[in-house]
Amino acid sequence: DIQMTQSPSSLSASVGDRVIVTCRASQSISIYLSWYQQKSGKAPRLLIYAASTLQSGVPSRFSGGVSGTNFTLTISSLQPEDFATYYCQQSYNTPITFGQGTRLEIK
Amino acid sequence: QITLKESGPTLLKPTQTLTLTCTFSGFSLSTNEVTVGWIRQPPGEALDWLALIYWDDDKYYSSSLKSRLTITKDTSKNQVVLTMTNMDPEDTATYYCVHSLYYLGRYAFDVWGQGTMVTVSS
Numbered sequence: 001d002i003q004m005t006q007s008p009s010s011l012s013a014s015v016g017d018r019v020i021v022t023c024r025a026s027q028s029i030s031i032y033l034s035w036y037q038q039k040s041g042k043a044p045r046l047l048i049y050a051a052s053t054l055q056s057g058v059p060s061r062f063s064g065g066v067s068g069t070n071f072t073l074t075i076s077s078l079q080p081e082d083f084a085t086y087y088c089q090q091s092y093n094t095p096i097t098f099g100q101g102t103r104l105e106i107k
Numbered sequence: 108q109i110t111l112k113e114s115g116p117t118l119l120k121p122t123q124t125l126t127l128t129c130t131f132s133g134f135s136l137s138t139n140e141v142t143v144g145w146i147r148q149p150p151g152e153a154l155d156w157l158a159l160i161y162w163d164d165d166k167y168y169s170s171s172l173k174s175r176l177t178i179t180k181d182t183s184k185n186q187v188v189l190t191m192t193n194m195d196p197e198d199t200a201t202y203y204c205v206h207s208l209y210y211l212g213r214y215a216f217d218v219w220g221q222g223t224m225v226t227v228s229s
Contacts (some may be wrong), residue, residue, distance in 0.1 A: 001170055034215040036154075043203055043222055044154065049215035055208075087154055091213040094167040096144075096156040 002026050002090050006099035012107040017078045021102045023088035025069040032092040035064060035073045038101075039084045047086075048073065078104075109133035111143075111204045111220035119194050119227050129187040129204030129220065136162055136182050140209040143187045144216065145178065147200040155200070159207070159214075160187060194227045201225075 003026035013019050023033065031051040036044040046055045048064040051071060061079070065072040075082055083106050088099040115127035127145070134141055144159040158178040159167045168176050177190045187204065201222040207214035 032211075032213045036216075038154075043219035044216075045219075046208070046215055046217045049208060049217075050210050053210070055215075055217065089154070089156075089216075091215065094159070095170045096159070096167075096214075098154040098156065100153045 001095050002029060002092065002097050004088055004090055004097050004099040006086075006088055006102050008102060009100065010103040010105065012105045013078055014107045015078050015080055019075045019078055019104065021073040021086050021088075021104075023071045023073070023099050025071070025090055025092075028069055029090045029092035031066060032090055033064075033066065033071045034089045034091065035062075036087045036089065037082075037084045038087065044087065080106075109206050109218045111206060111218060113202060113204045113220045113223040115202075115223060115225070117224060117226060119225065120229055121195055121227060123194050123227075125189075125191040125194050125198070125225060127189045127191075127202055127204075127223065127225075129189070131185050131187070131204070131206065134206065136160075136180050136185070136187070138162055142207040142209070142214055143180070144205045144207060144214075145187075145189045146203045146205055146216070147198075148203070148222075149197075149200040152200075157191075157202075158189060196227045199225065199227050 035048040038044040051066040052064040111131040145157040204220040205216040206218040208217035
């Protein structure tokens with residue numbers, strides 16, 4: 001199975017900050033990487049797929065990048081509604097695997 | 108508009124079999140490149156992918172749970188059913204049904220059901 005390792009596991013930041021979350025794949029997964037946002041008690045929401053394609057309706061302050069097996073989710077200017085847990089997920093092959101999550105908290 | 112809704116028991120005893128039904132609308136599982144899957148999340152833990160069924164009835168399962176899982180579809184009823192045998196307290200989780208967005212031959216989970224909480228306890 002492909003292992004997805006996210007860092008950091010938790011992060012404190014302030015409104016207006018630029019935040020970067022990283023996800024590393026244990027082998028090459030090309031660009032088959034998605035990012036999700038999950039708020040407490042809610043189902044996850046797809047933010048980005050194909051490493052850098054913004055899902056319809058997602059604000060442009062969210063962006064995704066890739067370098068080799070390292071993927072990034074960047075939030076350019078944190079808004080109050082962005083405090084949540086973020087997960088990466090690979091679909092390069094089955095079994096599909098998720099990262100362990102990054103909890104973004106208010107400083 | 109695509110919607111999915113999970114239904115099934117909320118409480119099971121150890122060794123029992125879980126049967127969850129996903130009833131969806133807004134798409135057909137007989138259309139090319141359409142898939143529906145199941146993902147679970149134990150309380151306070153990460154997302155855990157379980158199974159995926161394709162429009163052509165191809166099926167894929169979690170490596171660790173493959174022996175316990177079965178996913179089927181009923182296209183005429185717009186339903187997907189997941190069964191998991193020999194339930195254990197460690198299977199206590201919220202179970203989500205998901206629709207997949209198809210891109211470049213792969214999938215992202217673009218629409219999620221509300222989830223259903225399943226507790227396994229004696």
